[in-house]
Structure formats: structure tokens, C-alpha cells
Amino acid sequence: MNPYQAPLAEMKFLLDKVFDAPQTWASLPAIAENVDMDTAVAIMDEAEKISRELLHPINRSGDEQGVVHQDDKVITPDGYKEAYTQYAEGGWVGLCGEPELGGMGMPKMLGVLVDEMAYSACNAFTLYGSLTAGAALCINAHGSDELKQKYLPMMYSGEWSGAMDMTEPQAGSDLRGIRTKAVPLDDGSYSITGSKIFITGGDHDLTENVIHLVLAKLPDSNGISLFLVPKIKVDDSGALGDSNNVTVGSIEHKMGLKASSTCVMNYDDAQGYLIGKANRGLVCMFTMMNYERLAIGIQGLGTSQAAYQMAADYAKERVQGVAAGGSPTGATSDPIIVHGDVRRMLLNIRVLTEAGRALSVLTGQQLDIAKYGEGEAQAKASRYVGLLTPVAKAFLSDRGLDAAITAQQVFGGHGYIRETGIEQLVRDTRIAQIYEGTNGIQAIDFLGRKVTGDNLAALTEFVNECTAKLSTLSHADAAHKAKVTELLQQLILVASEINDKKLEKPAVINACAVDFLDAFGHVLYGYFWLLMSDAAVPHSDKEFAVQKRYLSDFYINKMLPKAEYHLAQVRAGEATIMDIPESLF
């Protein structure tokens, strides 16, 4: 099997030609001083090398060996510590962190592409750095200057890692029920006591300290607050001191991601520091959670790309049967890529992955404008980030599983054997639909808060912008433009029907949310395909433009009809779902 090779040409095309990164960055002074396209290309080239040479080689072995919990220590598989050290020293953990605290100050629009490469190469490894970057983002946004100065440089440098501690056995999607307690101490810090489960990267041997962001309740309060709780105490000089009574109860044995530690964490009078305001912990945590939601979408996207490459390589090598109508080369057996069904499978993965990358880059761009921009541009980008984040998390991770399963099918019987490596992608990416809020929760957030919460204001604004943009495309097929434009309007109409109904039938949101998100995703991908095929026409590589046109036509003709299926499901409403008595289940 060929090692993973990042699709650099696709990535540069999206940045430069489809979403005009140079113009975006020029409008954001804090970014413009750190990056231009040449710098971005150099960083992507280096990330491609790291993903192929450093991360991909430990992917299969890490799955076989897994994480071990032994003598109160969590030990990662062979090669993980060395790889993490090199990765951290390369500055990759702090890629998008603030330069004044040791980060590289790169835009998220570039960061999403680096993340994708890392996830393509090794899901399990990449989570450790992703959680660290997300925790750092939260501390930077809501922590005191003292906390920032003390913790962020060590996190951006990768010397310390981060973890997000929310779930308890009785409190998963519904965090109201958490029981972890925080008692104020005289010095302004807090004593934290309780247990958390499903803590990704909760402990490991990659770094000398783990910085936990822990949700807990203050005495006599039902509000939830957020605390920074280091595994090892840090003194005023920044040196590591005593253990902080943060211990690992056990690690989970999982379907996949076996090289990523998933811990039960126990806090027994551990010292913690309030982040943000008391009882406003969920708001603070959402800074990290939204970051991780995008990251987990990108986990799915990276899996899709890796799956595509493996399946396409196999389909070009594996010889079986002859083409319908006779072998093109006169051979007695052809590579299976001659078969329509194999091509169909590969094209399904391919068009969803390339459009998925566009979603990832657009979301990264809006995050940058929301963080570094000003005025109405900044406010609008914030609205778009709200709208796009749950879609990126759910739609990209759903497509990630689809891609892995479809690619596995291309391998036939060999796809079920561990040795081939493709079945690991299925097992590893399955969790992406579940953690950081299940995809059902994402859809309810999308339809209930982001779409109908403001009476369709943000959705309408976004759809109108897409529609206007489509009308400016000079190379795209007119019928295809009309089709996508009509479906964009259908989204507004259907959302409006839901919005009108929700007071009388509040269950309609929950019952129809997943189909609405899927409809939105499929229409959005149609929009992206027209953007991409149009932008490719003036490309210096003529074959590149031809390819994008083929893929765009495939998407519009073959996959876009799925949007109408999901819209039909939404229109069919909640009645047949909610009316059936519970006893009949």
C-alpha cells in the first residue's frame, strides 16, 4: 500500500483560487503580518512531509499495540512519544496560537488543511495535539492573564498537553447533571473533587503535564463552572511541583482509536483555577468545544481522503474480470477500476471529500474573520461560524464513515482483513459521529438554535450570499446553477415551515433535525462543486479543470438528488415519529 500523500494541489487551489485566501488575509492585519501564500505553501509542503514520514508510519502499529494502563501510568504505543516530541518541536501544536505566547500565529484557514493531513495520516495521534490546541484556545479566550502566561507557552510548544473533561456517567449529552464539585480555597483557587469519563488524552506519557479543563459545580449552585486543573502542580516560576491528585481510574477498551487514551479521570481535592466567570463554564467550554467540533469534522474529512487514496490505488492495481464490452487493452483481466460500480464507489468518496474540504476551508476562513476581523464583517463571520460549525462536525464525520465503508467495499474480502489497514479507518472514524456532541445533537443545535433560533436570519443571509455568488459564475453549467439555486431556496422554505410549526409542535425540531442538516449539507456541496469547477477553468493545468468539471457533473447528477430525499423526509414531519406510543417500541 502506498503511504498517504496529501492532496497539496487541491488544497492550494481551494485556498488560493476558490476562497481567495490572499485577499482574506490582506484584510486581517494580525494575520497578514504572519502569512502570505508563499509562507502557506511552504507550511503545507512541510506538513505533507511530516504526515507521510512521521505520522503515517505509526498508524497501523499503534492500532495493533494500543494504549496500556499499567501501574497508574498510561503508556502510548511504540514511536508515539518520539513522534510527538518531533511534532511539538516543529511548532505544529501551536500553529494557530498567538505569537506573543509562543504560537506561530497562522490562520485557521491554513490550520484546517494541516489538521486534515495529520488526521489522514493518523487519527489517534492527531487527537492529542488537537485537544491541546483547543484547550489553549479556550484558556486564551477566557482565562486570566496569569493563567495565559503560565500555561499557554508550554501548551503551544507541545511540552504540556490539554484535555476537555465534561462527561460523567450520568451526564453526557445533558451536562446539567454533573456532580463534580469545586470548593473555593482561601488563595482564590478551588478544590476539585469528582470523576469524569471518556476523557480523550486524559493521561499519557507524551508530555510531562496534562492541563485539564474541568466542568464542576460550586457549592450550593446548579450552575456549571470551568476550571483549569493541571495533572502536576505548577509553581510561580513555572516549574513542575507535586502531584495534583489527578489520577486515572481506568482506560476504555474501544472499537477503534486504540492508540488514543480514553480515560476515567478522578479528582480528589485537586487544585483548580476558575476560567471565566463562575457559573458560566459552559459558555467558556463552548469555545473549546466548537474548536473541537470542527476538528472532529476534519477527522472525518481526513479519513475520507485517506480512504479514497487507498481504494483508488487498490482499484488500479487489483486485476479481476474484464470491462463491460471487452477489455480496453485486450487483456484477459483488467484492473477493477474499469468496472462501473467500482468507479461509482470511488467517485462517491471523491466528490464528497473534495466538497468537504471546501466546507472545512470556508469554516476556517470564517473563524479567522470572526477572530481577527472588525465591524460588520466580523459579526457576519461569527454568525456563519455558528451556522457552519455543527454542519462541519456532523456532515464531515458522517461522510467520513461512509467513505471508509465504501473504500473497504472496493477492497472486497481483503478489506475485512486487518493487515490491509482499511478496516482500521472504519473503526477509528466511527467515534467522530459520536463524541464532541453526537451528530444528532449537532443537527438539533443547527436547526433549533442556528437556523430557527433567529427566525432564519443567518440562514437567509448565507443562502442569499451563495445565490448571489452563483449568479456571478461564468463557466458553470446554467442548468446546474439553476438547480442548486432552487434547492437553496427550498432550504429556506422548509426551514420556514419548521419555524412556523415549532411552537405548536416543539418535537418537530428534534425529529427532523438530522434530515434538515443532511439536506443542507448536500445542497451546500452542490454550491461548492459549482464554485470549484468554475474556479478551475482558468487553472494553468488544463487537466485539472477537466477533472473538476467531470466531478462537478457527477455530483450534481448523481448525488444532489439526495438533498431532495432529505427534504422530503423533513416535509413528512414529526407526526409518524412522535405519535407511536413508547410501549410499542
Place this chain on the structure above:
Amino acid sequence: MNPYQAPLAEMKFLLDKVFDAPQTWASLPAIAENVDMDTAVAIMDEAEKISRELLHPINRSGDEQGVVHQDDKVITPDGYKEAYTQYAEGGWVGLCGEPELGGMGMPKMLGVLVDEMAYSACNAFTLYGSLTAGAALCINAHGSDELKQKYLPMMYSGEWSGAMDMTEPQAGSDLRGIRTKAVPLDDGSYSITGSKIFITGGDHDLTENVIHLVLAKLPDSNGISLFLVPKIKVDDSGALGDSNNVTVGSIEHKMGLKASSTCVMNYDDAQGYLIGKANRGLVCMFTMMNYERLAIGIQGLGTSQAAYQMAADYAKERVQGVAAGGSPTGATSDPIIVHGDVRRMLLNIRVLTEAGRALSVLTGQQLDIAKYGEGEAQAKASRYVGLLTPVAKAFLSDRGLDAAITAQQVFGGHGYIRETGIEQLVRDTRIAQIYEGTNGIQAIDFLGRKVTGDNLAALTEFVNECTAKLSTLSHADAAHKAKVTELLQQLILVASEINDKKLEKPAVINACAVDFLDAFGHVLYGYFWLLMSDAAVPHSDKEFAVQKRYLSDFYINKMLPKAEYHLAQVRAGEATIMDIPESLF
């Protein structure tokens, strides 16, 4: 987690009320002398007990422990041998075998339900017996009387098991390239030499002999012949003799089905016996393969049912959040089954599983009439078996994976943990879409041979019969009947377009086959739902009829639109798939 409980009421309803087993059996004298509804119910009750008490308890432990290859022996997990002995002694392996050779002579229409229970309880265990029954069926259909008398009683009794040896590393979906050789010996037997891979149940410690059905080529022939090759030689008295030079090269390490042995088998001058005519081995093997294809569909169906039960139980127990519009009981947290999205997931699994069971029973019924019937009834049933078998294999196994993944989603984070058991269903059932001919191969067989191979004669006959049946239903919703009737006609129209196009564009079959099969499956399930909801109206249990009507409405309103999506894909044709140059993949 509750143990698996077979849905006996559903099963009896299908047999008795929907497909009128008593009338079918009365028309088949060879069956009528062995079974009536009372006998069938007694057998199902016993199968329910066996599946719950004997098979389900070794499902999780077998996955954890797996099969081991050690000192040239293949050792199954703890408890497998004891369970297999008890299962065989109960007569379950020979349930549908001929009474004069030690079988129980039961109809397949009942056998499919027993198979479903066993697969629900334990996928891996059930394969051993299923392959034995399939091999016995093939020997019975094509073997000499001597082979039948010598091998079948020991196989029906479960004392010897069976295996199907087709695949070689270079020859999977395309068997033309097999290299295993068969050289005639003076005594009329053959010397078999070669290697086979992916041999399910190729070796194990459950039985004292394994009877291999091996595809091989005679000298100077490109034709493929079928041979019976026992692991241990059997002398004229039926006693076991020397080793037959049939050895295990290795076992595969797989994504799932870890308690099912998947062997590389080596034949080194092993003694074999021709089954059927020389160079006609594929025809003979297809008797077994068609049997296994239905069985593997039922593996998917059994998984769907098990997944539904686990998810529904969990959804009624797990408390998280409150219902939209307020808790129905005034609680601060409700069981998650109050949430529309959780109900949507459960209903998706439920309606596809119940309709899938109808497909399984209908196919079993047609197999019985094809085997035991006479005249035109027999001939028509043979045509329907040809039509339905690839659909049952592919559509049931595809829905099996969907069901397992959806059920896992209901479990949230707990679904990713091995302990819960739901992730095992995903891993175990994934192979069902691949082995016994990938689902792509099934679809090409369906559209290329079964549908267009006779210029739509069998499809039209079947569709007309369904349409006529629909018109007789007095309780079903008129609009729903009209919708399904129209879609049945759409299937004919679309198939006709493909049929007209295939000479000019032969790739159209391969490129559109999967979508055509999926369209057919979704329409067929709509037909089944109307049959079931109609047949339930006079049911003595009024709640049963109410439930079927809810489920039927859900299916027609929410899932049937997917047929239109797949029809749109077929109509979009092969051009966008085939035109793109291979170099662009």
C-alpha cells in the same frame, strides 16, 4: 443489557397471516407430511430458547477470545465446542435436510426464521452450521448416491461440518483464474493440489471432520469442476481413516467475526470426489452459493433485529435531557426515547428489519415451492428465487450494517466501548456485504442476469403479481397503495430503459446496478408494509394492528422516498461514471 429475545409474535404472524404458510405447505406433499403450523410454532419456540440460552451467551466472549491457530490446529473460543455439540444434537444443522438421510425435512420458509434467531444471537457461531447445511444441500442436489449416503447423514447430524472453497489470492469475484488442480486417479477419484483463501470454517475443533467443496481445474481444461474433499479420509464403512493432506496455512485476523475461523487451506495431493459433471462445477457450486447468499442476507437481518432490541432497551433506560415541550411525567430528565431523533433512529431500524423479515420468509417460501412443487408453480418459484436471492443477500446485509451503526449511535459514547457489545455487531456484520459475492456483484447479477437477462420477463411477472395483490388489500391506505403501485411500474420503466441501452452502452449495467437494486428493495419493502399492515387488521391483539399501521405509515412517508432517489441515480445513467479517464482517479 437484556439477552436477545426472538420476536416470535412477528415471526408467527408473517408465516401464518402474511404468507399463508399452512396453504403453501398443504400444496407441497413432501413438506405437508413433516410440518403444520403447530409443529412450526413448537420449533420456533425451541429455537428461541436455544438462541437465548445457548448461543447468545458465547457471543461477546467469543469475540474477545477469538479463534487461535496453534500447532496446526484451529481452536475455537471457550464454550463453542460444547454449544456446537448441543446444537447439532438438537437437529438444528439438518433442520431442512432430507428425513431419509437424517435431516428433519422442515421447509426453508421456517428455516429462515430459525437462522435469523441464531444469527441474532451469535453471528460467528451460526456460520459453522450454515456452511454445513449449504454444503449438504449442494451434495444432495448434485452428488452421486454414494457420496450422499456416505456424507449427508454425518453432516445433517452435525458430526461433520462443511466448507466452501472457491477463492484464491488471484481469483476472488472472478473465478476464471483459479489454479487449484485436480488430476484423475485410477479409482475414479482425483488428486487435488492447490491453495484457497478466506475459507470460513475451513478448520476448527467443533467436529471430527470437515467436508470441503473445492473448485479446481482438470488437466488441460479451463473449465472449473467441483470436488468433495474431506479433511480426514472416510473408508467404505464410513469410519474415519488417515489425514487427507488438507492443512491450514494460517488464519486471517479480521475486523470482526473473530470467533469464526477464516482459513488459508492447502491441498497437497488430497483425495477428492467429483460432484456433478466435469467442467460444470460453478453450476453445482451455485446451489450452495445461492443458499449461502440467502443465509448471509439473514445474517444481516439477524444483526438488525439484535441491534434494534439493544438500542430500544437502552433508549428506554438511559435518562438524559427532557422531552421537547416538557417532560411527559414532569421529571427533570426523561428516558431518551422521548426524543424525536432517537425515535427516528429506532423506527428506521424497526421498519427495515420487519420488512426484511418478510423478504426472508418470501424467499424461503419460493425456495420450498421451487424444490418441492410441480409444474408452472414450481417453474415460477424458480424464477422468483433467481430474482429475489441477490436482493435478499445485498439489501438485507446492507440494512444490517445500517442498523448496527444506527443502533450504536443511540448508545452515544457508550456505543463505542467494547463492553456494551453494540460495536461488535458493526464489526461482525460488515463482512456480510462482502463475502459470498460482494453486494456490487449481487446487484450486477440482479440487473444484468435476473432483470434484463430475460428482457424483464421475471421482473414483470413479479411486479404484476405484487400489483394485483395490492389491489386486493381492503385495509391499506388507498394513497399508499397508489404510491407503491406507481413505484412498481417505475421499476419496470427504468429497467426497460437500461435494457434498451445495454447493447450500445454495456457499462450501464455495472454502473447502475447497485442503485437499481436499492430502488427495487425500497419499493418491495413498501409492498411488504402494506401487506403486513393489512394482514394485521383482523389480528386478535388489537395493539398489534395499531403498531403495524404506525410502522407502515412511517415507512411509506419517511423511507419510501429513498426509492425515488435511487431511481434518479439510475436514470442519470453511466456517462458521468464511465467518461472520466482513469488517470484522473
